[in-house]
Amino acid sequence: MKIKQFEYEPLSHFSYAIISDGKMALVDPERNPLQYYKYAEDNDAEIVAVFETHPHADFVSSHLQIHKETGATLYCSKKTGADYPHVAFDDNDEVVIGDCTFRAINTPGHSPDSITIIASEENKTALFTGDTLFVGDVGRPDLREKAGHMKAKREELAKMMYDTMQNKFTDLPDTAYVYPAHGAGSLCGKGMSEDASSSTLGNERIGNWAFKKQTEEQFVNHLLDSQPFIPHYFGYNVDVNKNGAENLRAALGKIxxxxxxxxxxxxxxxxxxxxxxxxxxxxxxxxxxxxxxxxxxxxxxxxxxxxxxxxxxxxxxxxxxxxxxxxxxxxxxxxxxxxxxxxxxGKVNLEKSPSFHLEAFKKNPKDYTIVDVRNESEVSEGKLFENAIPIPLHQLRENTNEIPTNKPIVVHCAGGYRSAAGTSILQKAFEATPIYDLSDDVKDFN
The missing domain is CATH 3.40.250.10 (Rhodanese-like domain)
Incomplete structure (x- = not known):
């Protein structure tokens, strides 16, 4: 059994290829399948299966395109309600690919339809845990209240995750490798390790908070506390992945x-x-x-x-x-x-953003309306400006009515990336008010 981890860094997403005796299976592939096709060619392997651990919220999967282009069988939980051709893969279902046996266990918590794929060959066991078990954390339980075939409240899913962590991995060995769908930086969890993209079950039993002895109430409270924001597109991606996305080349060719x-x-x-x-x-x-x-x-x-x-x-x-x-x-x-x-x-003068005079701002910050577009968790750790109006960037377009326009407006974040976006949003909303970007000069006020 040969395992290859693919990483898409901007979304902190991991997908996997598993090769055994010339047959190749994929787990949670990203939108562009060409890298998997090349890997199969390079290893003289045939792609015969794709496993979806759940309908992902943060990226679009290429499972349906791979099925149509390679004939690979698609496997997912029957609870997904998938609208693409698939074989249901739930507790104790098995399929043999090459010399490797793949088995499913239902591991709800991040979503009600999450499964973990257990791959075994000779003395090696690998767990492809999707968004259930991460290195150092578990998946957030608050993404399926409004999207997907099965919907569940966050408290209900948090309790499911407690049961999963207490009971679903008990009979698996410490030596089993843990291969999650995400690493640090993903919005699908809040505390993933920044030092590793995979682990072993033994290491997680020692170091992952979710395996510690605790009551259900303690577990649920910790899991629900301070989860990151939910982007607008998450529910949309759940539905796209449940249906199966359009062929990527065909979709891009229309633009x-x-x-x-x-x-x-x-x-x-x-x-x-x-x-x-x-x-x-x-x-x-x-x-x-x-x-x-x-x-x-x-x-x-x-x-x-x-x-x-x-x-x-x-x-x-x-x-x-x-x-x-x-x-x-x-x-x-x-x-x-x-x-x-x-x-x-074209090479013509269109529109120019107004120049920001930093020294004037430093001398008289009260002459400006200051908008802080950092996330709520960042603001809770302390404001950089006492009178700043906190509106997270992902909510800014919908909440411009909270911002007075009787003074020039200065937008800031933590480093400059988000303030550039926030400034342009407000320039579009308030054409008659000067809007300035503090940009990376924010470091002068930390």
């Missing part, structure tokens, strides 16, 4: 490009992915700046947190050579269906 644009309708939205410096120098009026300037930036998360799943938008890119890359990233959360046009800007 038109326009070179040297000098205008675009503000309805739908305009999302400009360029770095904040170039955006501030020249942009289409009404644009929202969600930067995708590095391969590790959280572009997908913030796109799906600021833009609703039913909103159409134009994408402004810095160069035509980056169109494919940005569309691929947009498709990771299924938002390629929302893209009307991909644009590059």
């Amino acid at each position: 038109q490009c326009k070179m040297n644009a000098t205008e675009a309708a503000q309805d739908p939205l305009i999302i400009d992915i360029r770095d904040e410096e170039n955006f501030k120098k020249n942009h289409l009026p009404g644009s929202i700046n969600i930067m995708a300037v590095s391969d590790t930036s959280k572009f997908e998360t913030w796109l799906g947190s600021i833009v609703q799943p039913d909103e159409k938008f134009h994408l402004v890119v810095d160069a035509i050579e980056n169109v494919e890359r940005i569309l691929q990233r947009t498709a990771k959360i299924g938002y390629e269906a929302n893209v009307e046009t991909v644009l590059t800007l």
Whole structure:
């Protein structure tokens, strides 16, 4: 049994290929299947199975496309209510692939339809735990109150997770490897280890809080406390994955490009992915700046947190050579269906953001309305400015009415990425009020 872990860093997502005797199975594959096809070719293996541990909220899976292109059998819990061709895979169901035996156990808690896949060959056991068991944590239980075939309240799911951690892994050996679907940085949990992308069950029994001796009430209270925010797109992705996503190449092929644009309708939205410096120098009026300037930036998360799943938008890119890359990233959360046009800007003066005079702000901060777009958990640890109005970035577009416009407005976050987006949102909302981005100068006030 040969196991390969694939990582998609911006979403802290792990997917897996397992090869045994020339046959290959996949677990929780991401939207673009080409990397799995290449790995199969490189290892002279045939993809025969795809296991979905649950309908994911934070990314779109390619399971249906892989089934159509390779003939691989799709396996998921019957509780998923999947609308794609599949074989139900629940407690004690087994399938042999090559010389490896795959067995399912139902492990509800993150979702009511979560399963863990147990792969065994000779003396090696591997657990593909999805969003149930992470390295150092367990999956959050508050994502399935409004989406999915099976819905459950967070308290109910937290109790299910307690039962899962108490009883579902008991008979498995300490030597079993633990391969989760996410690592630190994912919004599917709050306390994953930053030091490891896999573990052993023995190490988790020692170091993971969820295995500690505790009452159900203690467990539930800890699990529900201080979970991160839920982006707008999470429920949408659950439904997309339950149905099975469209073929990626076909979906991207429908999107038109326009070179040297000098205008675009503000309805739908305009999302400009360029770095904040170039955006501030020249942009289409009404644009929202969600930067995708590095391969590790959280572009997908913030796109799906600021833009609703039913909103159409134009994408402004810095160069035509980056169109494919940005569309691929947009498709990771299924938002390629929302893209009307991909644009590059013409060499004309469009709109410029006002220059921010830091020293004037330092001398008279009370002359400004300060908006703090950090998350609630960050604000709870202390404000940087006493009179700042806290509105998390993912809620800003819906709550601009809370911001007075009788003074110039200064937007800040913790480092500059979110404040760039927040500033552009308010510039679109308040055309007559000067809006300034504190950007990375926020470090002067920490």
